[in-house]
Amino acid sequence: MKKKDALPKGWATSADVAARAGVSRSAVSRTFTEGASVSPATRARVLKAAEELGYQVNRLARSVIQRQSSLVGIVVPGMQNEFVVQLLGPLAENLAHHSLAPLLIDARDPAQMASKLRYLLQYRVAGVIFTSGSPPIELAQEYLRLRVPVAMINRDANLESVDVVTSDNQEGGTLAADCLIKGGARRLAYVNLPSGTYSGISRGAGFSEAVARSGIASISLELVQGTIPDYAGGVDVAAQLLDRPPERRPDGVFCANDLLAFGFLDAARYDFGLRVPEDIAIVGFDDIPMASTQGFALTTIRQDVEALAREAVGLLVQRMAEPTTLARTRRIPVQLVPRATSKS
Amino acid sequence: MKKKDALPKGWATSADVAARAGVSRSAVSRTFTEGASVSPATRARVLKAAEELGYQVNRLARSVIQRQSSLVGIVVPGMQNEFVVQLLGPLAENLAHHSLAPLLIDARDPAQMASKLRYLLQYRVAGVIFTSGSPPIELAQEYLRLRVPVAMINRDANLESVDVVTSDNQEGGTLAADCLIKGGARRLAYVNLPSGTYSGISRGAGFSEAVARSGIASISLELVQGTIPDYAGGVDVAAQLLDRPPERRPDGVFCANDLLAFGFLDAARYDFGLRVPEDIAIVGFDDIPMASTQGFALTTIRQDVEALAREAVGLLVQRMAEPTTLARTRRIPVQLVPRATSKS
């Protein structure tokens, strides 16, 4: 009678494996714990028995005793913003490198935000990553009190123990301004994100300063506050900004993200019959995949999504090991990608 | 001296709450367990104490004892496919209604797939949802052995215990064909997804059958196998399909998803200078947000993302309660959204 009684009652426990391998439960535990002391011989026997039984460590039980799970909350403001979505893949991948798993929280609705964040705590997450303009910062206070590491992507924090990794938004604004000015634009406009967004403000600041620095006297600059940071929002802003006599119409526009730029671009050429970039040049921000299509061919500022994700996870992991380190900020370089909506 | 010693050592446990409320730990547990027997009086005292201590149930510990977590794995094939991304939000929301949380697994790389799925098991997930063309089905076998509920969105399964919820792909193909034929197209083409994709095959089948059913003798139909289901893939296929004399060029094309259609559309009008829909009509599938922009204005078949997510979660939850029910299939209706790339 062979050992055909494998895979019996569903989940195998470490005790099952121990019994089959003829060792103590401790040995099994140590086999699956990195850095623990097990002889190669027993280790091999345990692994064999585990394989035969289809044993998988119960990470929940492990988390209970270690008083920390291997889950990391990822808080996103809905899935509309393609840029945030692009972060998800790299984030998941980088977390996996540290044996962490992403727990996805969609915080589109600010009303439910508080309860969702509290809910996340029930899983004793090892850390949280907030992306872009997601949550009012006060809500993160409870995390800080409990010393749950927090990292933010493209947000400011101004808290002593919250790491921030952000694209160099200001530099991006500067690049955009230089590009437009060099292309000959003199009536500039900046289409911002909804008010209060950190990214939007920084990009605008860089843009404005570069315009001032240009030293060109005849140059004008107009700042427009967007309400919705998507295609329709771009169309709306364009309707308001382009419905003027040509001499008062902007001839160079910087949109705080690509979706806004798409909307603005389409409105400009289809609704107002303008030629781009001859009558008006447009620069976006993000470089989402659609920006490189022939129909848009949008000149834009590229964010390094991979680097943002890598740094965010890196900082978070460091903080898990050393929870009291002071807040650090990583600024990721951005890059101008010239395409067909600008002259340079 | 007031009770100012609240929020002491980080995480409060049920024992802390019990002590503060002057009840047993069981009472605390029952207060946070739906349907358990607690008197309104003690319940109130427990809640008060819990509030004061900032107590949050430790779902990990709960999961250990209940031998099942409240985590649900969501397996996606990368974040390129916008349609899949659109599912994420509604899925998360519907899961939340059942006190479940989504554990995100990016299975873009088929090589790592097996290990990622195994890893997911370590969290004793309460169920798994596979989206679109993600994983070779054999990999799900281990889940079935362990009786972990599995649901699939827009995939076939042909397994006795795997629920399937899918858009009515076949009907979608039919709608596309009818739309093109009614618009006068006679040389039809179907641009498929990469080979073996369930959705792609079904859509093609519906398309082909509708063409056959039309009874028009002079009609021709060409099937093209795509390799990459994105914008670049669409451009590639167009290059191959449109580089012919006009009388042999298709005049009506159905693309298996919107990204393919975008690429095909742009290639047709920009690379080949064709007028759409006069020279060639194009119909897509999905109705992602970009399809409604003025630049594309793509006629397409809309999938009901909300319904897909709702049904998938619903079936999964039912199966958690009743693990042995036979596999069920939910077919979600689709809808033709006529825009500017077709004549009807």
Next chain:
DNA sequence: ACCCGTATTGCACTCGTGTGCAGTCTAGGC
């Protein structure tokens, strides 16, 4: 042969929670 340092091993306790069981309390009918 003896001693000692090092590498393994197992015992037993621990983590924070759910839940069966038996005991206690309350209200209501007689």
Next chain:
DNA sequence: GCCTAGACTGCACACGAGTGCAATACGGGT
């Protein structure tokens, strides 16, 4: 006043794992 059903409550055990500590085994130097 007594009895009984029903609603609560608490005790004690369970879940599946990590880990300090002491015990053991091993190897080498004298």
